[in-house]
Amino acid sequence: MSSCQALLVSAPSSGAGKTSITAAIARWHHRRGLRVRVFKTGPDYLDPMILARASGHPVYQLDLFMAGLDGCRALLAQAAAEADLILVEGVMGLFDGKPSSADLAAAFGLPVLAVIDAQAMAQTFGALALGLQTYRADIKLCGVVANRIGSEAHGRMLAEGLPPSLPLVAALARQTKLALPERHLGLVQAMELPALDAQLDAWADAWGAATQDTHGGLEGLSAAFKPPAGEASAVAQPIEPTLQGRRVAVAQDSAFSFIYPANLDALRELGAELLCFSPLAGHALPACDALWLPGGYPELHAEALRAHPSFFKDLRAHLAANKPLLAECGGMLCLLESLTDAEQRQHPMAGLMPGHARLQTRLAALGLQSLAWPEGTLRGHSFHYSTLETPLTPTAHADNPNGGKTAEALYQHGSLRASYVHHYFPSNLQAVAAFFRGTAP
Template identity: 35%
Template sequence: MKAKIPRLMFSAFNSGGGKTTITCAILQALLTKGLTPAAFKCGPDYIDPMFHSEVTGVKARNLDVFLLPEGVCRYLLVRNSRTADLAILEGAMGYYDGLGADSTTASSYHLARVTGTPVVLIVDGKGSSLSLAALIQGFIRFRPESNIRGIILNRLSPGMFPLYRKMIEKETGIPVLGYFPYHKELSLASRHLGLITAAEVEDLREKTVRLGQQAAGTIDLAALLEIAAGAEDIRYEDQPVLRKGEVTVAVARDKAFCFYYQDSLELLEEMGAKIRYFSPLQDTALPECDGLILGGGYPEVFARELAENTRMKASLKAALKRRTPCLAECGGFMYLLEEITDQEGKHHEMTGAIRGKAFMTEKLNRFGYITLTSGNHNLLSEKGGQINAHEFHYSDSTANGSAFQARKPTRNMEWDCIQADANLFAGYPHLHLWGNIRFAVSFVEKCIAYRSRKRKENTKK
């Protein structure tokens, strides 16, 4: 099948080039014009889509050609853009940066090629002049059909823009579509050992409105829309999902637990799951449920508040004792342990549903993409089942588990991980369930079995 989806990707030479700020600014400017953009993030990052979602009022999505098959990426792009005027994709890292140091696999360039998406390069104009043209020319010619259709200059003054535009267009033949001056007061902050999430940014709505006003004033939105409209039709195949049966799945969602792929949650809903959100920070008990998902986030930042909510901890521990099916990733896994030691060395008691302790370190541990292979029959997989995943955490634990083997895709590195049995999957790796739908099917089926067992037990009472 084919679909006409106007679309555009914003990428850069490297991380820190202003992609997120300018993407949010353009999303806001498009909304102000009365358009409805669908927002996507290339790669596995959870933080940037939160900002996209805050701007658009609609959940942003992730497209990742390592976590997901190429055909699924095309399908999810089409499916989530059907009711929008255009799709806006924000790249990850540098445009060509993929697996390892010498591959474009899983890069923003890879995704642009797979989806046929035209690219606008965001270029930092501070500290360079003619050298920028050399860098841009190199990016355009580095790989066949780079898809680069335009340039936006970041951190440039109004007075310098006409000079830079004339020089770059003369040297490269690529149109310069505008610029964005530096606004310290509008920058998106970060914390030591982790980015600030959208929910933690003060006056975010006011900031995005001002960013949108800036974009409307200094970026040629009409030219961007023209490039987006010129994108080729996407060839894709539908991905049928079978409804398994009705179950209720409780999902932790608050400032401490906020790392979720929206398409994963909606996949479970298509299979029959009714999602009920709850807050381990604010609520005192789990909602009535047949299954439980504890996503990643920053439990170490909110460890004191989590520790003080003893009623929620007791409710969660009791649910796992009843063998309620539970999927816990990264921060959710940490919450299930006995304790978290924060960056200051303070100890905070967690649920104790799993024996072991989590502690903060000064570096990323086992960072990056991995392939997981199951060593047993468990909540999500039969023995030998595989799914691609990723890890991003400054913490570690004394109880990482051994139910799965993790393998780096580009290096000869393997290790055991994940606590998993028939009703539990808990560990540091993050999964996208569209990466292997059988994992989602298994989770829902285990929830159905638990619900059936629970009803039988209640009937006997």
Template identity: 35%
Template sequence: MIQEIRIPRILISGTGSGTGKTTFTIALTKALQAKGLKVSVFKCGPDYLDPGYHSFVTGKNCQNLDGWLMGKESVISSFVGASQGSDISIIEGVMGLFDGHSPNSDAGSTAEIAKWLQVPTIVSIDASGMAATFSAIASGIKNYDPQVPIQGFFANFLGSKSHLSIIETASIPLPVLGGFPKSYEYSFPERHLGLHSAGPDILTEEKLSFWQNLTEEWLDLEKVLEIANSAPPILSPGQSKIQPKTKDCRIGIAFDEAFHFYYEDNFKKLREEGAELVFFSPLKDTKLPEVDGLYFGGGYPEIFADLLANNKNLIQDIKNFANSKKPIYAECGGLMYLSSEIQNIEGQCFPMVGLIPGKAIMGPKLKSLGYVEAYTERRTILGEAGIRFRGHQFRYSDLIIENEDELLFSYHIRKRKSEQSTREGYTVSNVLASYVHAHWASNPEIPKNFIASCRRFKV
């Protein structure tokens, strides 16, 4: 049964990357929280870093919304479910408003999410060094796709209050709701193509207070709330009550400063299928928890390679776990950790777990970035041969295989923009590791199959 669900909501987009979407979203979240509102925040696209910032600020897990990875039904379901109990939901866009899977369609773009969820949208424009040109850019964005519910603009990187006044009085097709001045001192530092991982050393109280106060001074907060409350009801299939399954499977999740790139929806699906998730730290814990399977996500193991290498007791525990044939699944940084060694950008080498006979070598340039489709050519801990799923790659390392005879390649992966496929999915016994960050909304059978594998080898 289709339900009409009212969720006050707003989407913060931009003309491209680097227009201040994340800072604007954090600042707006803090200002709304100061008014006593409960805020849920979402992130468009496959990004793993921005959601950490939003989770830190809200105290709630930030969900990714990605049309290409998840599909419309899963996007709506995730948004509606994670918005429950909140007074307002904020969605941060990815790249530019219309940038996505293809330059000729809105698939995988922020605009697609805006239309699916009918979210009133504010577009952030880098206003530095411009006045009337701001109006020209705003007009082009407003008219590009009339189905995208754009409701206003935000002028970022301003020179002064008078600069904002000039832009506000220009002939602009929709209201300018405010703007922020340039502020290098309180900006959030970046690494690679994104921000540093969220934490109290980055998101200090001083910085958060600064952006909250700036929002209250420079932004028409009441107008933003008016726009958010104008959002129409979402048409959503009734949220059927999922009968809780017996928690007869415990899966250990590596989670700390070195490993924290996960899709929250993957965790949700594991729990719904009867798994109890047990979080542990490869940096700090010297023993594995009592679990039936292991899941190593992505992150920055190369930054903490010396600490990981020195935690020899845990490394031996993981080897023993693998020798018992219990399933181990790893993605990107997890693959690097399970390899024989990591060579960092300075050329230093650190021994790792050694379950995958290869050396992960960091490079100064990006090795792979973008969506991929994968299909399995043999049975794995994720299920029978022929399983297909979608994911994303973002890496600065290559895995140099020492002895391919010791490995099985279980996947073929095809990049979004290429018809050529490459072999992936490094497999040794019940260890499966890959550079692909898989989103299991693309194939909900995968979490079921992984749990089934964990149960099968449960002692």
């Protein structure tokens, strides 16, 4: 099994700068000609868009719940065979959640680089870093990044408070102008940031300047990484192409952008021909056997979707022909009778699913989800600010593995299947294939 350098980039909490630091490291090494593969821990679409641009390669999820231990092992093994450097951006704080970033690091022996927001800290920085290092014996914290420091003297003070076993890899100055804009679901999408590449280069430049004495700062932090073998082979098993000859259309633009690359891979491996199209660009629905409307931001583009000359009509014809349509979160909202945005403007939508949705200022649902389809159980997650009113009776409700209150409904309306859940297709390929084949029970 191949090996390469690997690090998990984590922090004490969200908001410390994990994404920008991970992107800076990826971009700096990518510009030097290294093959960089970046993963994101936990369910997320927005951070991976930024990291994919930084590394020049699609970013996959490493999630012990959605993908499972063997699925994560296979992804890491493939990356180790192709890359010089693997970076894994953690989720929330290092020990937060079940499973946590620390659980992932422990499962695969990934050394951890901690990013700490130091802008309001002095000697306590060292105490916090030491606590992260010693909290669990089954992970290795190999270094620390001090983010948003006020001066070079501030950085030296922080370094002096660290034990010899925990080097300060980099101290990066606070630069408000380099912060990425955010909206209610997180970072603004990469495709909406025309200056993103220049910003990524600026981050990489800052990383290079902060680590110029150590040639990028990563040498010596970890030995060569090799994903540990398990009872199941880390080499993916052949998949029966039960969707061979089926054309699956996938809406893909800034209104429908919440797409795991692993989901597209899964459909291709099942034999489907994928037909990606952009409703916002005025594309008509391609001639297809099945359709996937993923999540995204239909509330930001409701007028453009409504103004499309044929989109809603094409969707109606697709369902009238009894062809499968999977609508997830934002894709589901697009099909309702109306959608009220955050400014309380009501937009008529496709009217193909009875009901109305309304955006609110506070989070409506968040959590990992396990949802029983008629064909079998899929795993995924939920994260939305809208609420839904529909007369439809759910065919199932999801379970939250952590016991949280989020338990999303699954709706079946003719050949339409809809839910707030963002599904991870590799969690049950047979169920996904059966639905898109149109052979639902």
